[in-house]
Amino acid sequence: MRALLELGAVSVSLGGRSVVADASLALERGQIVALLGPNGAGKTTLIRAALGLTPVTSGAPRLIGDDPSRLSPRERALRAAYLPQRPQAIWPVSVENLVALGRFAHGAAPDRLFPRDQVAVDAAIEACALTSLRKRPMNEISGGEKARAHLARALAQQAPLLALDEPTAGLDPAQALAVAAILRKHAEHGGVLFSTHDVTLAANYADQILLMREGKVIAQGAPREALTSAALREAYGISGSIEQIGETLTAIFRV
Amino acid sequence: MSASLRTSLALIAFSIAALGAALWLGPVAVDPFANDAATRTIVWDIRLPRALTAWIVGAALGLAGAALQGLLRNPLADAGVLGLSGFAALGAVIAFAFGFAMFAPLMAIAFAAAAALIVTMLGWRARGPASLALIGVGLSSFAGGLIALALNLAPNPGALADLVNWTLGSVEGRSINDVMLVGACLLLGAILIAFAARGLQALTLGEEAAAAIGANLLRTRTLVILGAAACTGGATAVAGVIGFVGIAAPHLVRALAGHDPARLLWPSALAGGALLACADIAVRLLPTDSELKLGVAAALIGGPVFALIAARLAARGGDA
Numbered sequence: 001m002r003a004l005l006e007l008g009a010v011s012v013s014l015g016g017r018s019v020v021a022d023a024s025l026a027l028e029r030g031q032i033v034a035l036l037g038p039n040g041a042g043k044t045t046l047i048r049a050a051l052g053l054t055p056v057t058s059g060a061p062r063l064i065g066d067d068p069s070r071l072s073p074r075e076r077a078l079r080a081a082y083l084p085q086r087p088q089a090i091w092p093v094s095v096e097n098l099v100a101l102g103r104f105a106h107g108a109a110p111d112r113l114f115p116r117d118q119v120a121v122d123a124a125i126e127a128c129a130l131t132s133l134r135k136r137p138m139n140e141i142s143g144g145e146k147a148r149a150h151l152a153r154a155l156a157q158q159a160p161l162l163a164l165d166e167p168t169a170g171l172d173p174a175q176a177l178a179v180a181a182i183l184r185k186h187a188e189h190g191g192v193l194f195s196t197h198d199v200t201l202a203a204n205y206a207d208q209i210l211l212m213r214e215g216k217v218i219a220q221g222a223p224r225e226a227l228t229s230a231a232l233r234e235a236y237g238i239s240g241s242i243e244q245i246g247e248t249l250t251a252i253f254r255v
Numbered sequence: 256m257s258a259s260l261r262t263s264l265a266l267i268a269f270s271i272a273a274l275g276a277a278l279w280l281g282p283v284a285v286d287p288f289a290n291d292a293a294t295r296t297i298v299w300d301i302r303l304p305r306a307l308t309a310w311i312v313g314a315a316l317g318l319a320g321a322a323l324q325g326l327l328r329n330p331l332a333d334a335g336v337l338g339l340s341g342f343a344a345l346g347a348v349i350a351f352a353f354g355f356a357m358f359a360p361l362m363a364i365a366f367a368a369a370a371a372l373i374v375t376m377l378g379w380r381a382r383g384p385a386s387l388a389l390i391g392v393g394l395s396s397f398a399g400g401l402i403a404l405a406l407n408l409a410p411n412p413g414a415l416a417d418l419v420n421w422t423l424g425s426v427e428g429r430s431i432n433d434v435m436l437v438g439a440c441l442l443l444g445a446i447l448i449a450f451a452a453r454g455l456q457a458l459t460l461g462e463e464a465a466a467a468i469g470a471n472l473l474r475t476r477t478l479v480i481l482g483a484a485a486c487t488g489g490a491t492a493v494a495g496v497i498g499f500v501g502i503a504a505p506h507l508v509r510a511l512a513g514h515d516p517a518r519l520l521w522p523s524a525l526a527g528g529a530l531l532a533c534a535d536i537a538v539r540l541l542p543t544d545s546e547l548k549l550g551v552a553a554a555l556i557g558g559p560v561f562a563l564i565a566a567r568l569a570a571r572g573g574d575a
Contacts, residue, residue: 053467077469088461090328091514104457105469111257111518137514153460157468 002065003028004161004191005050010059012042012049019045021215022059027191027208029160032183034202035195037212037235043195044085046212047163050193051080063161077105081157085165087150089138095149096134099124102156124156127182144175151179155186162186164194168201180205199251203227203242211235223249259518262511266525270310273532277306281539301428308429308437309535309549310528312494313504315441315486317527318520320501321508322448323371325455325516326479327378330506331388331565334367334487335498338394342370343491344422345398345405351418352409360436364488370394371480379462388565424495424550426535433493440489445524447482451475452517459516497550499557500527506564
């Protein structure tokens, strides 16, 4: 079976500046890949390039075998769901209305859901614990609830690849773990590519880590192999390590 | 029944009542079903075309406003505020002043499309509703200057007063031909905008995510620009510049039909029609020596309403 996502030495320059240099990756079904690195490392650009939303300067992204920049928007949306770093709800539509927009590529609209769309929307709302909020307008719920609503929108898309830009930013620890559990559930049949600043979360939930700095991948592999003290120091410029406490891997940075 | 459908049915009933009232009400009291020649002329040749023109112009402007608001994700967007109306008037004025009046509607539509294209390109990444409105202010002023220039250079100065008067906006004395013209433009605009409805819905998520859920934004943008231009161009060619209907109609409808940009389109058209039909009855009934221009009345009511909406948005930090 073809990989969900393959990046072969992908580079992106924006405004003459190299933002991503020679990033390679194979993401199979069943896998979660985490992008780590300081602000400005190129994580967002790499996700966008992988989905064909930002043109690459060189290299070849392959989304289930095809160059995503050559796919129609609809075809691309059926293969990959994307959650931007700062998802927006311009108009204060209801939570369920927002989630239903995830069915766009399937030909549905919030006011015209076919049974299978309704099933997908209900499942996404339930998975993100939004059932009691589904009729509430987006401008009247909390930041964490908004983040979950946008994640539910991406889940409702039912694309094999979930590409999420900092899905746990601004969430409390319990909510962040709930999101991680949702990603793991999705990875039972699909794949997940997500960026985060939560090194501990990435170490525990990702099958593969890409640690980036200034556009370059400085470490790549299984969490314990990639996240060495040397790599963490090179990426973030501070001393840190991954320790095992019981079943859990914990990132510790020395103050 | 959805809120959008309920709102639409109520607005249709209201519109029919307004159009009916327009046949009865006026400076001369008549029974519209009296069967004498004078009554027939007043009711069916004067009042009916005028009322229909007012309604269709209002519907076209309301629809254009709702579509532009969805496209630009901005509750202050409207054909008048964004300069489409000003450019449409410029196109029509050029046609009238230089002696090819029959092309006035086409010129109005073409110029409105040019303005829509410019404002969309400049305003696509505008941060917050106010900055987009400022781009529109610039375009509108520019159009005003160009209209003055066109009038200045016009070979037939005798018609100038008429033209200036016309740009103030009115549906007085419009015929069934005007009804057909603006009706055809509304139909064309409505068809184009109908195909953009789903894209507008997707834009609720912002540009980035809309593209990622599968919306073809180039197509949505093109359809809305052309559709809004057809509506605005047709309305302006027939009735001159009438502002604020495009802001007021969607704003009123949101309270009833919700915020989904696709479900706002048709109720906004109906609300725009009803609003302008009522406003035209009001200007006809006002006991002024010379009749108050419909465009002037719209500005007198709509200007303060616009300022209030803008102030409320500003107070909430640009959050609609």
